[in-house]
Each structure stands twice: as structure tokens, then as C-alpha cells.
Amino acid sequence: xxxxxxxxxxxxxxxxxxxxxxxxxxxxxxxxxxxxxxxxxxxxxxxxxxxxxxxxxxxxxxxxxxxxxxxxxxxxxxxxxxxxxxxxxxxxxxxxxxxxxxxxxxxxxxxxxxxxxxxxxxxxxxxxxxxxxxxxxxxxxxxxxxxxxxxxxxxxxxxxxxxxxxxxxxxxxxxxxxxxxxxxxxxxxxxxxxxxxxxxxxxxxxxxxxxxxxxxxxxxxxxxxxxxxxxxxxxxxxxxxxxxxxxxxxxxxxxxxxxxxxxxxxxxxxxxxxxxxxxxxxxxxxxxxxxxxxxxxxxxxxxxxxxxxxxxxxxxxxxxxxxxxxx
Numbered sequence: 001x002x003x004x005x006x007x008x009x010x011x012x013x014x015x016x017x018x019x020x021x022x023x024x025x026x027x028x029x030x031x032x033x034x035x036x037x038x039x040x041x042x043x044x045x046x047x048x049x050x051x052x053x054x055x056x057x058x059x060x061x062x063x064x065x066x067x068x069x070x071x072x073x074x075x076x077x078x079x080x081x082x083x084x085x086x087x088x089x090x091x092x093x094x095x096x097x098x099x100x101x102x103x104x105x106x107x108x109x110x111x112x113x114x115x116x117x118x119x120x121x122x123x124x125x126x127x128x129x130x131x132x133x134x135x136x137x138x139x140x141x142x143x144x145x146x147x148x149x150x151x152x153x154x155x156x157x158x159x160x161x162x163x164x165x166x167x168x169x170x171x172x173x174x175x176x177x178x179x180x181x182x183x184x185x186x187x188x189x190x191x192x193x194x195x196x197x198x199x200x201x202x203x204x205x206x207x208x209x210x211x212x213x214x215x216x217x218x219x220x221x222x223x224x225x226x227x228x229x230x231x232x233x234x235x236x237x238x239x240x241x242x243x244x245x246x247x248x249x250x251x252x253x254x255x256x257x258x259x260x261x262x263x264x265x266x267x268x269x270x271x272x273x274x275x276x277x278x279x280x281x282x283x284x285x286x287x288x289x290x291x292x293x294x295x296x297x298x299x300x301x302x303x304x305x306x307x308x309x310x311x312x313x314x315x316x317x318x319x320x321x322x323x324x325x326x327x
Contacts (some may be wrong), residue, residue: 001054003095003187005307006046006061008039010254011305014201017251022208035234041091042075044145050070052171056179056188060071065193072124074171076143079187080177084125086140088118093146099154114142115158130191134182143167201257209255213244245270245282254302262296286312 008016015032018024022030042062049059058079065072068123097104123285129135140160144151147164152293162170176258214221215232222233223311229238252261259265265279266271287298287309302308 001057002046002059002061004060006042006064007302007304007307009035009062009199010197010201010303011035011199012039013250013254014257017254018204018209020214021210021251021255035221037091038089041145042089044091045076045087045089045143048167049171050144052168053175054171056175058179058183060187060190064195064197065190066195067193068129070124070127071195071198072121074121078174078191079179079183079190081180081183083137083139083177084128084186085174086118086122086138088114088121088123088142089138090114090142090144090149093148095150095152096157097152097154101155102198110226116162118142118160128190128193132186133209134186136186141170188292191257201254203258204255206256211269213248215239216243216247241275241278242282242308242314243305245272245275245278246286246314247305248272249283249286249298249300250303250308252304252305260290261299262297266298 011031012035015024015028018028019032022302040199046061060077060079061073061075063077065074070156074086075089078085078087092105102109104110118140122138125138142157142161144161144163145167149164151161153161195236210221212221215223215235215237216239217237218235220231220232220234223230223244224233225241229237229240230244248277249261249266252266263276263283266283267279270279272279283298287300290297290299300308302311
């Protein structure tokens with residue numbers, strides 16, 4: 001079973017928020033494309049695992065760990081009674097070849113070495129044997145989830161590769177493995193080594209960032225405000241004002257990650273100078289207060305809008321009452 005949620009990384013949230021509010025540079029657009037493709041591959045992996053079954057396994061997803069000063073990132077970590085299995089997930093597409101111990105696409109060698117990445121991660125986990133007093137085995141696999149990935153082998157086939165055509169079968173075989181008390185204890189003790197994503201986000205020139213409110217459906221900054229809802233001039237989509245303000249909080253928090261979010265700054269960012277009471281109420285509901293008086297600022301505990309709304313018990317009758325929807 002999956003032990004945690006798989007959420008978008010803070011880097012992906014950052015570039016998506018930036019993309020909604022300014023024109024990306026070529027490098028920013030490239031990074032956004034890579035991050036989206038990677039996350040889509042991880043979601044596809046989870047879906048196939050759900051279909052194949054994983055009730056007999058303990059699985060952590062999208063982990064950052066610190067072990068004796070070394071930091072590692074793991075797409076998927078499977079825990080059984082006497083084994084830890086690392087899955088490095090790749091969403092490659094196209095015709096690849098493996099030759100001269102290198103990976104190539106269209107004859108051009110790529111900088112990544114997928115199997116070596118998985119090996120390095122797996123080897124770092126071995127340090128946990130003495131720390132956990134558990135002489136577990138470790139395994140590692142590179143999982144290629146994209147059905148449009150084709151690999152031509154021009155030398156001895158690299159070990160520890162699972163292509164899309166064999167993935168469901170491989171996962172079903174995994175689910176036959178044994179999980180007992182020791183596996184549950186290991187899963188619990190591993191939490192001592194989990195850390196938050198340590199990656200540093202870039203700084204952005206505030207002049208690039210467009211303030212105001214945009215449609216959650218088409219992205220246009222042309223909104224008409226009603227009593228409870230906003231309506232997009234371009235596509236006609238409606239959304240509650242509460243959701244729209246919370247989205248502005250999320251955008252501000254991730255784009256200006258080193259700038260304290262105050263009530264006044266959020267009002268200007270959201271283009272809602274006349275909605276001070278609503279801004280204050282929603283900050284108190286969805287954000288954590290830091291400081292007091294003139295130094296009061298707010299932070300969000302997460303960057304995923306839907307997860308934030310769910311955890312803060314968002315429930316609006318303006319979403320379900322047809323009479324209120326028209327106001």
C-alpha cells in the first residue's frame with residue numbers, strides 16, 4: 001500500500017505559478033516541460049501499480065532523505081520484510097539505444113545514466129543497515145513508464161531495467177512478496193531520515209509578474225465579480241471568490257518564496273484592495289500567522305491548492321446552490 005501522497009514538487013509548483021503570471025524564458029519553459037513530464041510519469045506509475053495491486057507492500061513515494069550527511073531523492077521506495085527496493089521512474093519517449101555503456105537518442109548521447117542513478121541511490125541506502133540494526137537486502141530498478149519508449153540494445157543488456165510492456169507483470173510479482181512486523185517497523189523508523197525538499201528556488205523580478213485574478217479554466221485575466229463568484233469574460237467559467245483568493249495566496253507564497261506574505265501585499269497581488277475583510281478572514285483560515293502587529297505575516301503549509309483546500313475543510317454552499325451560483 002502507498003504510505004504517503006505523491007504531490008507535485010515545489011519546483012513544478014513554482015514554474016507552473018510563474019507560467020500563469022508571466023512569460024517564461026526559454027530555459028524556464030524547458031524546465032517546466034521536464035518537470036511536468038517527470039510528474040506525469042510518476043502519476044502513470046502509481047496508476048499502473050494501483051491496477052496491478054500493492055496491498056502486500058509498503059511504498060513511500062517521492063522521498064527526500066538525509067543519511068549520515070548524504071542527501072538522496074527517491075521516486076518510489078518499496079519496503080518488504082527483508083528488502084528495500086528503489087524505483088527510479090523515467091518518462092522517456094522515442095527511440096533510444098544503449099551502446100558503449102551509454103544512452104543515446106537519435107545518435108546523441110544523453111547526460112543522464114538512469115541505471116547509475118538507481119545504483120547510487122540504492123548504495124546510499126546500505127548505510128541504513130547499521131543505523132537500523134537490520135541487515136536487509138537492497139535492490140534497484142529503472143522503470144520506463146511511457147508506452148512510446150523503445151530501447152535498442154547494442155551490447156550486453158543493462159540489468160535492472162523494466163520497460164512498460166513488462167511493468168504490470170513485474171508489479172504483480174512484487175505484490176507476492178512478504179510484509180510482516182519487521183517491514184512495518186522499518187517503514188516507521190525510516191521517517192527519522194526524511195527531510196523536506198532541499199532544492200533552492202530561483203528569485204524572480206517582481207516586475208515580470210502580473211498581479212490580479214485569472215480564470216482557473218483558461219488562464220485569462222478578464223474576470224467579472226459577482227457577490228459570491230467570479231466569471232470569466234472569455235470562457236464563462238465560474239469560481240467562488242474564496243477559491244480564487246486562496247489560489248492567489250498559493251501563487252504569492254511560491255513565486256515570492258523569500259518574501260513575507262502580508263495582508264497588504266496579498267491585497268495588491270490579488271488586485272482586491274476593496275476586499276480587506278475577505279482577505280483577512282481567508283488568511284486566518286488557510287495560512288499560519290507569523291509575528292504580530294505590523295510585522296504580522298502568513299505562510300502556507302503546502303503549495304498544492306486542492307490539497308490545501310481539502311485539509312482546511314473548504315466547503316462552500318456557493319458551489320452547490322444553483323440560486324447562489326447566479327449571484
